[in-house]
Amino acid sequence: MVYRAEYIWIDGQKPTAKLRSKTKIVPDADSPPVWGFDGSSTEQAPGESSDCVLNPVRVVPDPIRGGNDKLVMCEVLNTDMTPHESNTRAQAAEMAEKYASHEPLFGIEQEYTFFKDGRPHGWPAGGFPAPQGGYYCGVGADEIWGRDVVEHHTEACIAAGLNISGTNAEVMIGQWEFQIGPADGVTVSDEIWLARWLLYRIAEDYDISAHLMPKPVQGDWNGAGAHTNFSTAEMRENYDAIIAACEALGKKADYHIKQYGAGIEQRLTGLHETAPWTEYHYGVSDRGASVRIPWQVARDGKGYIEDRRPNANMDPYVVTALITDTVCSELES
Numbered sequence: 001m002v003y004r005a006e007y008i009w010i011d012g013q014k015p016t017a018k019l020r021s022k023t024k025i026v027p028d029a030d031s032p033p034v035w036g037f038d039g040s041s042t043e044q045a046p047g048e049s050s051d052c053v054l055n056p057v058r059v060v061p062d063p064i065r066g067g068n069d070k071l072v073m074c075e076v077l078n079t080d081m082t083p084h085e086s087n088t089r090a091q092a093a094e095m096a097e098k099y100a101s102h103e104p105l106f107g108i109e110q111e112y113t114f115f116k117d118g119r120p121h122g123w124p125a126g127g128f129p130a131p132q133g134g135y136y137c138g139v140g141a142d143e144i145w146g147r148d149v150v151e152h153h154t155e156a157c158i159a160a161g162l163n164i165s166g167t168n169a170e171v172m173i174g175q176w177e178f179q180i181g182p183a184d185g186v187t188v189s190d191e192i193w194l195a196r197w198l199l200y201r202i203a204e205d206y207d208i209s210a211h212l213m214p215k216p217v218q219g220d221w222n223g224a225g226a227h228t229n230f231s232t233a234e235m236r237e238n239y240d241a242i243i244a245a246c247e248a249l250g251k252k253a254d255y256h257i258k259q260y261g262a263g264i265e266q267r268l269t270g271l272h273e274t275a276p277w278t279e280y281h282y283g284v285s286d287r288g289a290s291v292r293i294p295w296q297v298a299r300d301g302k303g304y305i306e307d308r309r310p311n312a313n314m315d316p317y318v319v320t321a322l323i324t325d326t327v328c329s330e331l332e333s
Helices: 089-098 147-159 185-204 239-251 253-257 295-300 316-332
Strands: 002-010 019-027 035-038 051-061 070-077 105-116 164-169 175-183 209-211 226-231 282-284 291-293 305-307
Touching: 002 051, 002 185, 019 035, 019 185, 051 185, 070 185, 089 185, 089 316, 105 185, 105 316, 147 164, 147 175, 147 185, 175 185, 175 226, 185 209, 185 316, 226 316, 239 253, 239 282, 239 291, 239 295, 239 305, 239 316, 253 316, 282 295, 291 295
Parallel strands: 002 070, 282 291
Antiparallel strands: 002 019, 035 051, 051 070, 105 175, 105 209, 105 226, 164 175, 226 305, 291 305
């Protein structure tokens, strides 16, 4: 007997990478082996030296095909087995190992927007829906579009063994969110990419596309982010460490913003529950802050923080590595 292994990887497109995948038929007794692909077709190699390597890093059940079939999350290597320049996972793994004693944990809130027939799902042809207000966590056919895809996606993530922790309809019509975590930085990032792939693939069956663009519709409509919740062992026990983490992120605010997803200036305008991308501040229960301290964290004197700046199209490997390094290096100083 054999099984189908869907090899999934991140390409070299800039400024925002895309997911790619292809199927390998594997003997039932074998683990998915190292494989290859044409990097000249994914902006990861020139035509005269086009081979790149797919190195499996996470294997989970395939909830779409079922049976013994697998989803295989891969990192991209050069043919000498060193990390490819597009391989941001390698840096995330390095940061996770360097600061393992701090036990960093992440929970990522992945917002996205459904599109159908060239417009956000639920929007009338040639016009606009009612203003924002009733769509966030809404219920009813006049408020919600795409719930069938969301439910299918949630079931698939659970069946694949991902750490999905919730879903909800978002502020703009046709916009939704799922959450992955808590988990360490590498695990949560692997699973965000796997959950994104499952979302795109499942939406195909409904003739709907899911997009991570940070500002899907210009004007008085919410953008799409990937709010990133973070804590260390110290932060989970000590409020002073919470404040130290917020201050540390402020010291490198510009450096982080540049790596939090293309088009961030379109979303972080200071409106629609965002802080301006050119400014940094943190606050308790403040959704207009760059970094929010949840009210219960302030009450309990321990817990986690929410970095509200990352875009929906951010690379989770980059964001988790940045936050880990910035906060943990400050806690060690």
